Amino acid sequence: MAAHADSTPKWNIIFLIYAKLGDAASENTYDPNLLADTSKYLGELKEEIKGIPLSPNFKIWIIENIVYLENRIKVSDHTYLSQLESDHTNPSVNIFTIAKTYSEENIVKSAELLQSVFRDIETALVAEKNLLITWDHGSAFGIFKSNTFAENLQQRTLFNSPYHKILQQITDEEHSSVQSEPILTIIKNDRYPRLAKVSERTQGFTTAMHTIMPEKTEDILTNDELGIAIKKGFSAGMVDVLIMFNCYMQNMHTCHSLKDCVNLLVAPEGLISEPGYDYTLILKAIANFRDINPEKIAEIAVSSMNAKFIRAGLERKFELHAMFAVDLSGYDRVIEKMKTLVQFLRTKIARDVLFKANTKLSRRSCYEMDLPLNYNMVDLINWMTKLSSMLQLNEIDSMLNDFETTYLQLVKISAIGKNPYFIASRMSWERNHGVPPKGVTIYFPTSRILRTDPVANDFIFPNSAFQTSLLKEIKWFEFLTELYS
Secondary structure, eight states, X not given: OOXXXXXXXXXXXXXXXXXXXXXXXXXXXXXXXXXXXXXXXXXXHHHHHHTSOOOTTEEEXXXXXXXXXXXXXXXXXXXXXXXXXXXXXXXXXXEEXXXXXXXXXXXXXXXXXXXXXXXXXXXXXXXXXXXXXXXXXXXXXXXXXXXXXXXXOEEEOGGGSTHHHHHHHHHHHHTSOOXXXXXXXXXXXXXXXXXXXXOOOSGGGOOOEEEOOOOOGGGSEEHHHHHHHHHHHSTTSSEEEEEEESTTOSBHHHHHHHTTXXXXXXXXXXXXXXXXXXXXXXXXXXXXXXXXOHHHHHHHHHHTHHHHHHHTTOHHHHTTOEEEEEEXXXXXXXXXXXXXXXXXXXXXXXXXXXXXXXXXXHHHTSOBTTGGGTOOEEEHHHHHXXXXXXXXXXXXXXXXXXXXXXXXTTEEEEEEOXXXXXXXXXXXXXXXXXOOOOSOEXXXXXXXXXXXXXXXXXXXXXXXXXXXXXXXXXXXHHHHXXXXX
C-alpha cells in the first residue's frame, strides 16, 4: 500500500565528511593536537547531529571517509554511509546505523565513486529536496585535501615565505618599517584556528617562519569534480542547498563549477572554523516547516552562526569570518558580465600603458582572502572599486555598477566579522578601500604566473590537469598573461 504523501520525507539531509585521524606518534608529525582536534570536532559534530530530533520531514545521512594513521603510516581508509535512526532499545536516543561500507580508498575525492554513494542514498529515498553539507578542509579550488596547513611546515627565510607579502603590505600601509615587536598573527591550523604570534627581526627580514606547501592535486575533490558528482549522483541532477564547512569556497571558481547543479551555496569567502554552523537550528526549521523554502534554509545557516559562536564563548573568533549565501541559479548572468569586463580590460591594457600600470597597482593594494596559503584570491568587486577610484573613468564606473548590481541581486544574506582578512594589523579592517569583502573572489596574483607555482600549475594554466572551468570560459588567464607581459 502506498504511503500517504506527507509520510514520505521531503528532504534528504546529507553530511559529506572527510577526516584524517591518528595515534599520538602520527599527531606529533603534524601540528601538535591537529589530529586530536579533528577527532574532537568530528565527535562534537556527530553528537550534535545525534541530538537533533528526528522528523518525518527528512532523513539524515552521513557519508564519512575516515583515514587513520598509525606511527605516521596510513593503515586504513574507509567510507561509511550511515543513517540517523532512533535506537530500538531506547527510542528517545538517536544512533547512526551503517547502511553500507565501501572498500575503495579516497572515495569522497573521486567524482565517479562519490556519485555512486549519492545513488545509494536515492536507492533508499528519492526525496523531493536535497540539502548537502560538506565538512573538512577547503583550498579555493576544491575540498577534502589530505595535506593540511601543518603537514608541510618548513623553516624558510621571510623573503621566501608568503608572509613576506603580509609584512610588506603592513609596511606599505603604515609607511614605516616593520616593528620589532610581534605584529603578525597567523593561523597555525587551517581547520581549527589557534592564533599564534610570530616574532620577526627587522634587519633583512631574515627570521625563519612557518610557510606552507600546497596540497597534492590528486588529494582533493576539485570544484568541477564535485559538480559532476552532484549532477550524476542525484536523479534531479542538483541539490537545493549546499552548505560548505570548507575554507575559501565562496569564490567565482566554485560558483561557476556548481551553478548548474546547486541552487543556493552557503560558504565562507575566507576561512571557516568550529563551532561552525548551527545544524540543530537549521534542521529544526525543516522539521517545523515541511515546505520550507530552500532560500530560508540558507539564510538560517548564515544568520545563526554568530549566535553559536557567542554561546561557545568564541565571539571574537567569528570576527575572522565572511559568510555568504548566494543564489547560483542566476549565476550565468554574473558570468556574462564577467566576460564583458575581461574583454574590456584586455582591450584597454593593450592600448593604454597608464591603464595597465594602474590595473597592476590597484591589484597590489588589495588584501587577499588567503594570504598564508598563497592562493591569490582577491575580492573582485573590491578590486574593481579601487581601480575605478584610481582611474576616474565613466566606462569603469558603469561596468563596476553593472557587475556589482547583477552579483548582489544573488546574495541572499551575508554575515561578516570585523577582521575577515588574514592580517593582524590594526588597519586591516579599513585597508580594503573602507569596504568589507563582497563574497566574489577570483584568482588574481600580483605578478606573472610562473610554472614553478604549484597552484597555477595545477589549476590555472590552460594545459594543466585541473584548470578551473571558469577560466576556460571567461579568458581570465589570457587577461593575466597580457597584464603581466
